[in-house]
Every structure is written in C-alpha cells, then in structure tokens.
Amino acid sequence: MAQLDYVAPSTAEEAVRALAAGGPAKVLAGGTDLLVQMRSGRVKPDRIVDLKRIPGLIGIRQEAGGFVIGAATPGAVIGEHAALAKAWPGVVEAVNLIGSTQVQGRASLAGNLCNASPAADSVPAIIAARAIAVIIGPAGRREVPVEAIAVSPGTTSLGTDEFVLEIRLPPRPARSGDAYLRSIPRTEMDIAVVGAGVSLTLDAAGVITAADVALGAVAPTALLVPEAGAAIIGSALDEAALDRLDAAARAACRPISDKRGTAEFRTKIAGVLARRAATIAYQRASEA
Amino acid sequence: MSKRAHISTTVNGDPVEFLTDPSATLLDVLRDELQLTGAKEGCGSGDCGACSVTLDGRLVCSCLVLAVETEGRRVETIEGMADGGELHPLQRKFLEHAALQCGFCTPGLLVSAKALLDANPDPTETEARYWLAGNLCRCTGYDKIIRAVMDAAAELRQARRVA
Ligand SMILES: Cc1cc2nc3c(=O)[nH]c(=O)nc-3n(C[C@H](O)[C@H](O)[C@H](O)COP(=O)(O)OP(=O)(O)OC[C@H]3O[C@@H](n4cnc5c(N)ncnc54)[C@H](O)[C@@H]3O)c2cc1C
Ligand code: FES
Ligand code: FES
Numbered sequence: 001m002a003q004l005d006y007v008a009p010s011t012a013e014e015a016v017r018a019l020a021a022g023g024p025a026k027v028l029a030g031g032t033d034l035l036v037q038m039r040s041g042r043v044k045p046d047r048i049v050d051l052k053r054i055p056g057l058i059g060i061r062q063e064a065g066g067f068v069i070g071a072a073t074p075g076a077v078i079g080e081h082a083a084l085a086k087a088w089p090g091v092v093e094a095v096n097l098i099g100s101t102q103v104q105g106r107a108s109l110a111g112n113l114c115n116a117s118p119a120a121d122s123v124p125a126i127i128a129a130r131a132i133a134v135i136i137g138p139a140g141r142r143e144v145p146v147e148a149i150a151v152s153p154g155t156t157s158l159g160t161d162e163f164v165l166e167i168r169l170p171p172r173p174a175r176s177g178d179a180y181l182r183s184i185p186r187t188e189m190d191i192a193v194v195g196a197g198v199s200l201t202l203d204a205a206g207v208i209t210a211a212d213v214a215l216g217a218v219a220p221t222a223l224l225v226p227e228a229g230a231a232i233i234g235s236a237l238d239e240a241a242l243d244r245l246d247a248a249a250r251a252a253c254r255p256i257s258d259k260r261g262t263a264e265f266r267t268k269i270a271g272v273l274a275r276r277a278a279t280i281a282y283q284r285a286s287e288a
Numbered sequence: 289m290s291k292r293a294h295i296s297t298t299v300n301g302d303p304v305e306f307l308t309d310p311s312a313t314l315l316d317v318l319r320d321e322l323q324l325t326g327a328k329e330g331c332g333s334g335d336c337g338a339c340s341v342t343l344d345g346r347l348v349c350s351c352l353v354l355a356v357e358t359e360g361r362r363v364e365t366i367e368g369m370a371d372g373g374e375l376h377p378l379q380r381k382f383l384e385h386a387a388l389q390c391g392f393c394t395p396g397l398l399v400s401a402k403a404l405l406d407a408n409p410d411p412t413e414t415e416a417r418y419w420l421a422g423n424l425c426r427c428t429g430y431d432k433i434i435r436a437v438m439d440a441a442a443e444l445r446q447a448r449r450v451a
Contacts, residue, residue, distance in 0.1 A: 006293065006310035006356045028354075035313070035352045036333045048310070050357060076346060100422020101400065102337055105346035106353070 020161035030106030065171030071110035090178030094125035124197035127214035137162035177284030196273035246271035300368030326366035337423035366395035389427035
C-alpha cells in the first residue's frame with residue numbers, strides 16, 4: 001500500500017470525481033470490512049475516498065412518509081432512532097446484529113450492502129422492506145432496488161465511479177410489521193448460516209394483503225423470494241399458510257456446504273426462520 | 289513513498305498534531321507516534337476489542353480506523369480515564385475484583401465498560417455481557433470482569449445520588 005492516497009471530499013460530486021481519477025479506488029464508510037480486507041492484502045486500492053465528510057451521508061431523515069438513511073450512517077446511530085425503530089423494527093434489529101458494540105460504532109447499512117457478502121445481516125431485512133438505493137455517478141443519480149446491488153459474493157452492479165448515497169425505506173401503511181432472524185452457531189459475534197427477513201401488511205380483519213420475504217446466506221447473493229411472499233398473502237398466517245411459506249423458502253435455496261452448515265441444513269433452517277420471522281412480523285403488524 | 293498527511297486532532301482533551309502515512313491505523317499512531325500504548329493490538333481485524341477507544345464519543349476499534357480519519361475529531365483512550373492520580377471507579381473495581389490476569393484485554397475492556405456506563409448507568413448483567421461481547425479475554429473467564437463492571441455501575445449510581 002505504499003502509494004495509498006486518502007481523500008475526504010465534502011461533496012458527493014467531488015467524491016465521484018475522486019473515484020474516477022484513475023487507479024483502483026475504494027469508497028470508505030465505516031471500514032469494518034474494507035480495512036480488514038486491505039490488511040489481509042485481498043484489496044489493494046491506490047485511493048480511498050472517505051464518504052463521512054459529505055453532508056447528509058451520516059444521518060436519518062423522514063421524507064415523503066418514508067425514511068432516508070445516509071449511506072455512511074453507523075449501526076449505533078440507526079439503533080438510536082426511535083421513529084425508525086418503531087416503523088421498521090426488523091430492519092433496525094438486523095442492522096444492530098452486525099458485529100460488536102465497537103463495530104456498531106462504525107459499520108454502515110450501505111457498507112453491509114456494498115460489501116456484497118451473501119451472509120450480510122441487514123440485506124434480507126432491507127430487501128424485504130423493498131428499500132431503494134440511491135446511487136450517484138458521473139451521469140447523476142439513479143435509483144435501484146437494493147436486491148440489484150450485489151451480483152455475486154464480493155461484487156456489485158455499481159460502476160467504479162459510482163457509490164450509494166442513501167438508502168430509502170418506503171412509507172409504512174397501517175398494520176404493517178417486519179422482522180429479521182438469523183441462525184448462528186453462537187449467540188453473538190458470528191456470521192449468519194441463514195438469515196430471513198419478512199415484511200407484511202394486514203387488513204382490519206388480520207388478513208395479509210402484502211408480504212415480502214428475503215433470505216440470506218442460501219445463495220451467492222441475498223434473495224427476494226416472491227413465491228414465499230405470495231404463499232401467505234390472503235391468509236391470516238394459519239398453519240397451512242406457514243407450511244406454504246416454509247416450502248417456498250426452501251425451494252428458493254441454492255446454498256453451499258461449508259464448516260458452518262451443509263446445504264441440506266441451510267435449506268431446512270431457511271424454511272424454519274422464514275416461518276418464525278413471519279410470525280413475529282405478523283404479531284408486530286397486529287399491534288401497529 | 290506515499291504522501292504523509294498532517295493531522296490535527298484531540299486526544300484525551302489535548303490538541304495533538306502528527307504526520308502519518310494514509311494507510312496507518314489510529315492504533316498504529318496512538319502506540320508508535322503518540323506513545324499511548326494502553327490500546328493493544330490483539331488481532332488487527334475488529335474481533336478482540338483490545339484496541340478500543342472512543343471517536344467523537346462512539347466506541348470503536350482503533351485498528352479499524354485510519355489515523356487520517358481523525359482530523360478535527362475527538363479521541364479518548366484509556367490514558368485519559370484516571371483523574372490525575374485517582375483511578376476511575378471502574379479501574380478500582382477491576383483491581384478489587386481481580387478482573388485481570390495478564391492484563392492485555394484490560395485497557396480495551398475498561399474503555400468499553402466506561403462507554404457502556406456513560407450510555408446506560410444501570411445495565412442488567414445481560415446488557416453488560418452483550419455490550420462487552422466484542423472484548424475478548426483469554427484469562428479470566430469474564431465473570432470477574434462482569435462483577436467489577438456491575439459493582440462500579442452501582443457505585444457510580446450511588447455517587448450520582450449523593451452529589
Ligand atoms: C468483528 C466484526 C464482526 C462483524 N460481524 C458482522 C455480522 O454479524 N453481520 C454482518 O453482516 N457483517 C458483519 N461484519 C462485517 C461488517 O461490519 C459489515 O459488513 C458492515 O456493515 C460494513 O460496513 P462499513 O461501513 O464498515 O463498510 P466499509 O468497510 O467501509 O465498506 C465495505 C465495502 O463496501 C464499499 N462501500 C462502503 N460504502 C459504500 C457506498 N456508500 N457505496 C458504494 N460502496 C460502498 C467499500 O468500498 C467496501 O468495499 C463484521 C465485521 C467485523 C470486523
Ligand atoms: S486489535 Fe482491534 S479489535 Fe483486535
Ligand atoms: S486478562 Fe489476559 S486476556 Fe484478559
């Protein structure tokens with residue numbers, strides 16, 4: 001890293017220019033993935049573009065009934081936002097599962113997304129929330145659903161001179177709830193073997209009118225599973241609906257086997273976690 | 289050679305300036321440039337917490353912060369914890385409860401525990417254990433550490449009531 005250049009631009013446009021200025025460049029948010037990867041020699045940027053001095057990149061605002069989370073906002077700040085935690089408890093619990101207190105002091109939602117690990121904890125939750133990533137590059141801004149960011153482990157669909165400016169969570173209808181669960185071998189500080197995020201909305205009679213289900217760590221990228229959402233729409237989450245959800249979640253899995261779990265185990269757990277997350281989301285929606 | 293950056297920051301309340309390679313971590317600079325060797329490098333990858341400091345009041349691993357990021361920021365380390373010759377109640381309780389053996393994890397645990405009590409003066413034991421889960425200790429088995437933290441928290445609450 002002898003030639004490393006560090007810049008901390010004060011506008012997003014300046015950051016785009018710095019990314020495009022030649023030589024491999026990397027965006028820095030909390031550094032909890034990037035600095036580990038640089039130290040191990042896996043990533044060797046010539047230039048680091050720190051996003052944290054750009055106004056708005058750290059912070060949460062309410063806009064048009066939804067929430068806008070600045071790309072570099074650390075997990076600890078997200079966890080302290082009472083209105084966000086009330087509207088999107090599943091997203092907030094997923095973000096707060098990332099690492100230790102120390103990691104929470106730095107780790108961002110957009111960094112978790114753009115690191116493109118299939119096991120990233122916040123990603124199934126924001127996919128189920130139908131969140132949008134606002135991307136900025138030389139041609140200006142564009143918006144994509146968050147599930148379109150990761151394309152394979154460690155690779156994103158972003159151009160080398162683009163970065164995520166903010167993550168938008170849509171307005172929440174009445175009687176909506178979400179939840180995220182992961183399975184790890186320990187109770188803290190480990191990587192998800194499977195993660196499941198569910199977001200749903202009920203009518204006044206408790207019938208599900210909208211449902212989105214996403215799974216992590218069971219394929220090269222986190223997956224939106226429309227069949228799993230469709231399996232519970234129109235139901236009051238009775239046992240038959242849960243069985244359909246379980247089956248649809250399992251059918252979407254294309255996992256690997258590794259030391260954390262076999263493909264068969266991951267597939268089974270994906271169904272179980274989808275059921276449990278849906279049950280919690282349903283409970284939250286009934287109380288919302 | 290890469291360009292060295294000139295950084296002005298605040299460490300334990302004192303203005304500090306240093307020159308650094310942009311790839312150096314805050315931990316490198318604290319230990320090697322500023323001779324503040326309380327923060328330790330256990331892993332260099334965010335797993336052990338021996339390098340814990342606060343940055344603008346947030347608990348972080350200094351091995352996962354670039355020194356150049358601290359320009360104009362506020363860094364607090366274990367060296368700023370005692371008040372002159374008087375130990376912080378957490379430091380005193382760690383000694384009383386024998387909450388350390390080799391001591392390698394201790395500065396990080398004290399900084400983390402102080403951040404906990406600053407944010408939550410009355411944590412449950414479970415809350416304290418989760419908060420400190422990013423601070424690994426190879427020696428004590430953690431129980432004495434938790435006793436010391438809970439005892440210090442009680443003493444600090446008592447002191448606050450009296451004051
Ligand atoms: C001890 C430890 C425990 C961890 N535990 C967990 C865990 O339990 N669950 C989990 O999911 N992860 C975990 N992680 C991984 C990591 O903390 C998360 O992925 C975190 O959210 C990354 O965010 P960051 O802001 O630190 O990203 P950075 O390290 O700053 O960046 C990560 C990557 O994304 C790119 N990037 C960052 N921001 C943007 C942006 N706005 N636009 C485009 N690209 C961007 C960077 O260039 C880099 O390639 C852990 C890490 C450590 C060190
Ligand atoms: S040295 Fe920083 S966490 Fe281990
Ligand atoms: S006392 Fe030795 S590591 Fe904790």
